[in-house]
Amino acid sequence: MMTIGTPLMWLLFAAFVLVALLIDFYALSRRGAQRVSMREAAIWSLIWVAVSFVFVGWLWWYLGGTTGDPSAEATAQVKAFEFVTGYLVEKALAVDNIFVFLLVFTYFGVPGEYQRRVLMIGILGALVLRAIMILIGALLIARFHWVLYVFGAFLVYTGIKMWRAVGEEPDLESSTALKWIRRHIAVAPGFDGEKFFTRVDGVRMATPLFVVIILIGIIDVVFAVDSIPAIFAITTDPFIVLTSNVFAILGLRAMYFLLAGMHERFHLLSYGLAIVLILIGGKMLLVDIYKIPVLWSLVATAIVLAVSMVLSLYIPAPAHVTNAYPFSRRTPREKGETER
Template sequence: MQSIGSPLMWSLFAAFVLVALLVDFFAMSKQGAHRVSTREAAIWSVVWVGVSFVFMGWIWWHLGGTSTDEAARAVANAKSLEFLTGYLIEKALAVDNIFVFLMLFTYFAVPAEFQKRVLMIGILGALVLRAAMILVGAWLIAQFHWILYVFGAFLLFTGIKMWWAAGQEPDLDNNPALKWIRSRFKISPNYDGEKFFTVNNGVKMATPLLVVILLIGIVDIVFAVDSIPAIFAITTDPFIVLTSNVFAILGLRAMYFLLANMHERFHLLSYGLAIVLVFIGAKMLLIDVYKIPVAFSLGFTAVTLAVTMVLSLRIPPKGAGGSAFPFASKKPDQPARHP
């Protein structure tokens, strides 16, 4: 499988991700457990988006975007566009991740000052999962071209399922993953700081914080299964696939705190994401009949998401005034809902 990723490009990318994570960990450990303000989240969100665009600009320049060679410029423009389209799609799907995280934090009444650590662990898990699944996906596509049709059908099914489930309140009480965790751990009814285990009446128990982290890990797997095929519909270049995914994930924690209080304003976004997934699935199924241009995919995705966000602001959600989540009225200082 052809890729623009030279050893130098892979090395620079790996070094950047490592430095970014170290800076994030250092900042988090220095600040300690605290409630992230909207201003802080907005600043970091802008920083991560800006860094992503700088990286895209570097790809364009490195591949010869300023060269007098028309062939080099064409490759630079094409790969930069692929990165931007993949980044936008993965960023949009990450918003759905955020709303699920919010639901979990609300259900378990996770104190705001502890949420940052949970999200950081979740992001690390997502990075490892995405890298592994992208490598496997790239190998499968290189060996078996027909796997693209499987990915396309899966995305089509996922998009239809997402449309059908949009607006419905998930039933966490009967969630199979939560039932499995309950059967494996004795769980404390209350938090004990940021500890994952505590002693309650002489019995060692898992805290609700550990349960939340385990559930977020499962969410990471589910969303990785959805998002990896989506990016392969845009490009099969492993370097572009992995870098666009990673940059979309790196800003996930800041974006969560920025959007945490805005989930009801974008109540129609799930419908837009469903349309995008159906479109991408159809694009993949038609790949040997007609290759939909990447520029069209970018425009379609951007317009669809923009329209659904605008409609969300203009059309009030059903039962306006209430919460979109079943336990949203719980306060962080209340005892956690027993897992």
């Protein structure tokens, strides 16, 4: 499969990701179990977005965007548009991912000061999982062209399903994964700091935080299944696919603390995401009939997401949407119920 990624570019990108994770881990270990303020979350969110656009600016320059060579400039422009479009789609999907994380944290009553560590582990898992699935997806597309149609049909189906599911109350209690965990793992009735395992009356048990880690991992898998076909609908270049995914994920932890509790404010975003998935799925299904320019995809994605967020600010959330994400209410664990 054709890619702009040279060994040097892959090496530099891997080094950057490693440094970024080390900085995040170092900041996490220094602060320990502390809540993240809105101010800190906003600053880090802006930093990650700025870094992402610095990267695409460097990519445009590196590919010859300023050389005066029409061929090089065209390539640089297309790849820059592909990155930004993929980044926007993955970032928007990550927002939806964040609200599911918040649902899990609320259900288990995870204190804010313990959520940082869980999110960091979840991000590491997401990075590894995305890299593996992108490699598999790239190999499949390179060998079997018809896989593009499978991805396209899946995205259209996912978009329709997402549209219909808006406002439905997520039911963790009936989750197959949670039921399996309860049957096979002894779970302590309460937290023990940031520990994943503890002893209760001499018996070694998993803490609720360990259960949360498992569920976050499962959520990562589910969202990766949605997001990987979405990015391949925009570009099949493995370097652009992976970099846009990784940059969208790197800011996930800060964005979580920034957006926590704001789902009702952006209640129409899920509709916007559904439309975007249907559009890019349709783009993939038409790939051999008419190749829609990347710029059109970028403009359509940006407009749909922006309109859905702006309208969310002016149109009150219906009661059924508000009740579907009751983050402000106390959870059963906080009320002292111990059935889990």
